[in-house]
Amino acid sequence: MSVLKCPVCGNEYDINRSNYLCDKCGNILEVIHENDFVKENFKGVWRYKSIIHPGIDKRLIVTRGEGNTFVYGHENISSYSGIKNIKLKHEGENPTGSFKDRGMTVAVSEAMRLGYKKTLCASTGNTSASAASYSAMAGIENFVLIPDGKIAVNKLAQAYVYGSKIIKVPGNFDDAxxxxMNIISKNNNFYVLNSINPWRVEGQKTIAFEILEENEPDFIALPAGNLGNTTAIGKAIKEFHDLGLIKKIPRIVSVQAEGASPFYNLVNNHEDSLNPVNPETIASAIRIGNPVNWKKALKYIKFTNGIVExxxxxxxxNAKRIIDRSGIGCETASAASLAGVKKLSDAGIIDRNDEVFCILTGNVLKDIHIENINFMDINILS
Structure with a gap:
């Protein structure tokens, strides 16, 4: 059995509901399952069907084989971070090049279950690429609101080629x-695919499931923008712990860019509520000043005794350069996880003998910044 539940006031709703805001207090709902973990005959995300969406008919699942991403270790990463046992789990190896595919396979499958013909999202890029692909696979028309001039062209191109209807909105992601939110308050024909959709979190949980099935990490670090992944990783840890599948609770390290760090301010300044900021950072995927999932993310930071950096x-x-020159490569925002771990290692908060997993959220080709290429003379080969 599955229900939608408000994490703040506790109100419960039927899962056939597509309004994911609590009627009583307006907070974003969570999906709660009352199931044990049974491994399914799938690979990747849907291997965990029993604890991400047990009730959906398998014929409605829209999948591209997402999940089961590779884990890298490299001496350059260890040397840079000061941590011997540090690994990088590369979500950029999902079908459209980011972790978003894990959440999108579940959310678009749910759109199919509910009978929607149109999907809608606001995006700085990765969400739009993933939403466009999975909606196209499902035969659903997809609409994308993008912040004008605030999206990497590589990501915009993906949404375009998959056939999305792209609409430019003045301002930044928060404006989009x-x-x-204004559109869906007036029109219920659209199924929203942003991380206010709790089914996205259900798919993204599987990042942590894959880590925890085979490892007992001390820390799991990830970039933090809209805080959907911080919520998802925390929810996964709690569920595996509640199911008795793990005893040790790893600490989440949620890393924001300095120019877009309202969650950092909330946690480290002991504020009562999140105060939005005008975001500015080169890391476009986490250039978000008013993250909608902050209440749920805060709950899981507290549960895991986590850190927000x-x-x-x-x-x-600098962290991206180390990842790239190790032959691994990542999107700019992805490197925030390693940068945050290095900072905490230098401060003595993470010990060199701790086991640490850093999540790389996007592919190296997602957000390209190349200047002053140093071309070699042909004579160097002589």
Whole structure:
């Protein structure tokens, strides 16, 4: 059995509901299952069907084989971070090049179950690419609101080629989300695919499931923008613990860019509520100043005794350079996880003997910044 439940006031709703805001207090709902973990005859995300969407008919599942991403270790990463046992789980190896595919396979499958013909999202890029692909596979028309001039062209191209209807909105991602919320308040024909949709979190949980089935990490670090992944990783840890599948609770390290760090301010300044900021960072995927999932994310930071850190753009780019030059490569925002871990290692908060997993959220080709290429003379080969 599955229900939608408000994490703040506790009100419960039927899962056939597609309004994911609590009627009583307006907070974003969570999906709660009362199931044991039974391994399914799938690979990747849907292997965990019994604890991400047990009730859906398998014929309605829209999948591209997402999940089961590779884990990298490299001496350059260990040397840079000061941590011997550090691994990088690369979500950029999902079908459209980011972790979003894990959530989108569940959310679009749910749109199919509910009978929707149109999907809608606001996006800085990765969400739009994933939503466009999975909606196209399902035969559903997809609409994308993008912040004008605030999206990487590589990501915009993906949404375009998959056939999305793309609408430019003045301002940043938070402005686009405001437009989206206004649209759905007046028109219930659209199924929303942003991370206010709790089924997205259900798919993204599987990042942590894959780690925890085979490892006992001390820390799991990830970039933090809209805080859907911080919520998902925390929910996965709690569920595996509640099911008795793990005894040790790893600490989440949620890393924001310094220019877009309202969650950092909330946690580290002991504020009562999140105060939105005007975001500015080179890491476009986490250039978000008013993250909608902050209440749920805060709950799981507390549950895991987690840490919220912030890093500068230079620290992100330095970490990215190490990842790229190790032959692994990642999207710019992805490197925030390694940058944050290095900062905590330098401060003595993470020990060199701790086991650490860093989540790389996107592919190296997602957000390209290349300047001053140093071309070699042909004579170097002589």
């Amino acid at each position: 989300m405001g437009k989206l 912030k890093v500068t753009d230079d620290e992100i780019l």
